[in-house]
Amino acid sequence: MSQATTSPFAIPTAPRRRASGLGDKLFGWACVSAGGLVLLLLGGIILELFLGGLPAFKAFGLKFFWDTEWDPVKEVFGAGVSVYGTIVTALLAIILAVPMAFGVAFFLTELCPPGLRRPIGTAVELLAAVPSIIYGMWGFFVIAPLMAQHVQPFLIDTLGELPLIGALFQGPPFGTGLFTAALILAIMILPFIAATMRDVFEQVPAVFKESAYGLGSTRWEVMRGVVLPYTRLSVVGGIMLGLGRALGETMAVTFVIGNANRISSSLFGPGNTIASVVALEFGESETGSLKLASLLALGFILFLLSFVVLAVSRYMLRSRLKH
Amino acid sequence: MSVSLTGSPDPHRDVAVAASLGRRRKRADRTIAVLSWTATAIGLIFLASILVTLFIKGFGAMAPSVFTEVTKPPGSGGGLLNAIIGSLIQVGLATLIGTPIGLLVGTYLAEYARGSTFGNIVRFVSDILLSAPSILIGLFVYQLLVLPFGGFSGWAGVVALAILIIPIVVRTTEDMLSLIPNTLREAVIGLGAPKWKMIVLICWRAALSGVITGVLLGVARIAGETAPLLFTSLGNNAAQYALNAPMPSLPITIYSYAGSPFQDWIELAWAGALLITLAVLLLNIVARTLLRGIK
Numbered sequence: 236m237s238q239a240t241t242s243p244f245a246i247p248t249a250p251r252r253r254a255s256g257l258g259d260k261l262f263g264w265a266c267v268s269a270g271g272l273v274l275l276l277l278g279g280i281i282l283e284l285f286l287g288g289l290p291a292f293k294a295f296g297l298k299f300f301w302d303t304e305w306d307p308v309k310e311v312f313g314a315g316v317s318v319y320g321t322i323v324t325a326l327l328a329i330i331l332a333v334p335m336a337f338g339v340a341f342f343l344t345e346l347c348p349p350g351l352r353r354p355i356g357t358a359v360e361l362l363a364a365v366p367s368i369i370y371g372m373w374g375f376f377v378i379a380p381l382m383a384q385h386v387q388p389f390l391i392d393t394l395g396e397l398p399l400i401g402a403l404f405q406g407p408p409f410g411t412g413l414f415t416a417a418l419i420l421a422i423m424i425l426p427f428i429a430a431t432m433r434d435v436f437e438q439v440p441a442v443f444k445e446s447a448y449g450l451g452s453t454r455w456e457v458m459r460g461v462v463l464p465y466t467r468l469s470v471v472g473g474i475m476l477g478l479g480r481a482l483g484e485t486m487a488v489t490f491v492i493g494n495a496n497r498i499s500s501s502l503f504g505p506g507n508t509i510a511s512v513v514a515l516e517f518g519e520s521e522t523g524s525l526k527l528a529s530l531l532a533l534g535f536i537l538f539l540l541s542f543v544v545l546a547v548s549r550y551m552l553r554s555r556l557k558h
Numbered sequence: 559m560s561v562s563l564t565g566s567p568d569p570h571r572d573v574a575v576a577a578s579l580g581r582r583r584k585r586a587d588r589t590i591a592v593l594s595w596t597a598t599a600i601g602l603i604f605l606a607s608i609l610v611t612l613f614i615k616g617f618g619a620m621a622p623s624v625f626t627e628v629t630k631p632p633g634s635g636g637g638l639l640n641a642i643i644g645s646l647i648q649v650g651l652a653t654l655i656g657t658p659i660g661l662l663v664g665t666y667l668a669e670y671a672r673g674s675t676f677g678n679i680v681r682f683v684s685d686i687l688l689s690a691p692s693i694l695i696g697l698f699v700y701q702l703l704v705l706p707f708g709g710f711s712g713w714a715g716v717v718a719l720a721i722l723i724i725p726i727v728v729r730t731t732e733d734m735l736s737l738i739p740n741t742l743r744e745a746v747i748g749l750g751a752p753k754w755k756m757i758v759l760i761c762w763r764a765a766l767s768g769v770i771t772g773v774l775l776g777v778a779r780i781a782g783e784t785a786p787l788l789f790t791s792l793g794n795n796a797a798q799y800a801l802n803a804p805m806p807s808l809p810i811t812i813y814s815y816a817g818s819p820f821q822d823w824i825e826l827a828w829a830g831a832l833l834i835t836l837a838v839l840l841l842n843i844v845a846r847t848l849l850r851g852i853k
Contacts, residue, residue: 258752258754259752259753259754261754262754262757262758263670266662266669266670267670269662269666270667270676270677271680272663273663273683273684273728274683276683276687276721277683277687279698280690280695280698283701284694284697284698284701287697287701334597335597335601337594337597338593338594338595338597338598339597339598339601341590341594343598346591346594347598355598357846358601358605359598359605360842360846361605361839361843362604362605364778364779364842365605365835365838366781366782366783366784366835366838367782367785368813368816368831369782369834370608371816372812372816372827372828373607373611375816376611377607422604425604429601453583453584454587454590455591456583476689483693483694484691485692485693485784486784486785486813490817510693510785513693513697514785531697534693534697537693537694541689541690541694542690545689545690546682546686548689549682549686
């Protein structure tokens with residue numbers, strides 16, 4: 236303070252100003268190049284996966300995308316079965332998880348006693364934090380036996396008797412398989428979807444809801460008539476985010492999907508997903524082999540799938556989650 | 559907006575119809591409420607089931623040797639010491655590498671790139687990386703660092719985990735920096751400070767606890783990552799901590815032990831699973847408590 240008053244006309248000397256200008260330039264440059272690095276990373280991932288998979292694309296052509304053969308002995312590889320498994324398990328997981336997630340979000344925003352809101356919200360978030368390998372072990376040692384002994388025999392006896400969809404619920408109850416994998420995936424993505432839904436539900440202006448309540452609406456009518464229409468886009472975005480997670484989930488699926496390269500008519504049959512094939516067969520493929528190239532090509536396909544889903548999700552969530 | 563509160567029969571004329579409509583609406587409301595309670599309860603039961611399973615099986619297998627001995631062939635005991643140390647090294651180095659990069663990117667997005675096209679692209683790409691399948695990051699690093707340099711290495715694992723933590727730090731840094739009021743920035747600039755000093759000395763300091771939260775959440779996330787390590791640091795059954803050779807890690811050890819046919823290995827896997835889950839959940843709880851203090 237005293238210094239400032241003794242020399243009121245002091246002008247920063249030229250070298251100092253240049254120094255701070257240099258500091259600004261360096262710092263700004265560091266920030267921009269860090270941003271550029273992020274772009275490079277994504278570009279690098281696309282490029283490396285594509286180049287790595289190129290021998291497989293060359294050898295099998297476009298047929299690689301839907302061919303269902305995967306025979307390391309004959310050196311014939313196709314992505315058909317694992318793409319099918321990836322999409323079926325992810326979609327089934329979404330079908331199972333979305334109603335549950337909506338229930339949790341509705342509960343947390345409208346029904347929950349205020350004192351319980353925080354602990355239950357935290358518990359749901361912790362469910363999201365559990366590492367996927369733990370889900371895998373839990374699924375394999377706890378859920379799969381449960382499925383084999385109770386859930387699947389029950390479903391086979393009830394749903395399996397129905398016309399048309401019955402075929403989906405037939406076959407021997409192994410416990411593992413597409414259905415169990417989808418169930419574990421559903422539990423894993425449930426907290427992500429629920430947390431997104433809760434966050435967007437909370438951003439609905441209270442005035443809107445109060446107006447509806449003032450007209451005599453019930454809680455469900457407020458949700459259906461006011462909150463959901465207002466947040467529709469973000470809710471779908473949250474669901475897509477969950478779908479993106481489900482597509483690329485590796486460890487949990489590898490434990491419980493049964494790992495067989497075939498498309499079975501029943502959901503209880505074993506199968507595989509892109510991620511589980513890559514994780515399991517990677518160790519057995521030699522450097523430079525066609526198998527390794529095929530695995531990298533599978534990675535490239537998975538990247539395309541999840542990139543599209545995640546990009547759509549981001550686009551939909553962009554407007555609402557910004558404060 | 560499709561809620562029709564008045565059905566076709568005019569409720570003003572017919573009291574009985576009005577009463578039944580009201581009952582129906584209330585019943586619908588109550589049904590949904592009960593279903594929501596059930597959904598939440600089921601979700602909590604899942605979490606409880608995971609934790610109870612881990613505690614029962616994990617504590618059953620817990621012994622001092624888990625922390626004092628390295629992994630050994632099946633049937634001869636052994637512990638997880640090398641896996642734990644390997645994980646600590648890889649996660650620690652990945653955090654040290656990833657955090658500054660993520661911090662700079664987040665700073666760029668919040669302080670330099672508001673509304674700019676390049677900034678929007680970087681934000682979009684970073685958000686994609688945040689949710690991208692981690693197994694692909696592993697394959698990428700395999701192509702980038704393992705193939706050209708002739709073998710699996712701890713460094714490759716470190717880089718893979720660092721790539722995973724960057725977008726997490728980016729997201730929290732940007733969010734925390736954008737909570738800082740612009741008047742504070744204007745005050746600092748008005749005092750004649752250069753922009754970088756404003757950011758480093760004022761904005762970063764104001765956002766510090768938020769950024770720490772983000773880093774903690776990031777550490778919690780990468781500590782449990784298994785898939786990317788399969789293709790990078792591979793795992794190792796020896797007490798081997800050189801970064802240019804395959805390196806043991808807890809998730810990989812759990813993965814290979816849990817899938818093995820040997821009872822003692824499976825038990826060790828449960829012990830490891832309990833350790834890693836406790837660490838991850840604890841980090842999350844600490845981070846969330848910190849975050850609550852900020853908001």
